[in-house]
Amino acid sequence: MELSLDDRNGVRVVDLRGSFDSSSAAEVHRQIIQHVSTSENIIMDMTQVDYMSSAGIRTLLLLYRTFKNSGGEVILVGLSEEIKDVLSLTGFLEFFHVRRTLEVALEAIQ
Helix, strand or coil, rough: CCCEEECCEEEEEEEEEEEECCCCCHHHHHHHHHHCCCCCCCEEEEEEEEECCCCHHHHHHHHHHHHHHHCCCCHHHHCCHHHHHHHHHHHHHHCCCEEHHHHHHHHHHH
């Protein structure tokens, strides 16, 4: 998995590419917690995530709890139908703000 961090109009954007699974989940979590203030809102652009395992879901939930407890939010962008379905079936989709595109997510935050 590739992860890049960007600042767009004062909002931190985490761009994820590849498989979000047990081999990448811990590093994704570490990078985000290390480089992003948990009291701010973040957008996780998952347009290029082709697979997410239970480890990826667990990481999303850990990030949700960490940011929510500090006054921030996690916005998910570009979820594939498959990933969206899995998050919906598990009941976890309702924890996140979900937007179709990065532009729509940025507009919603500002």
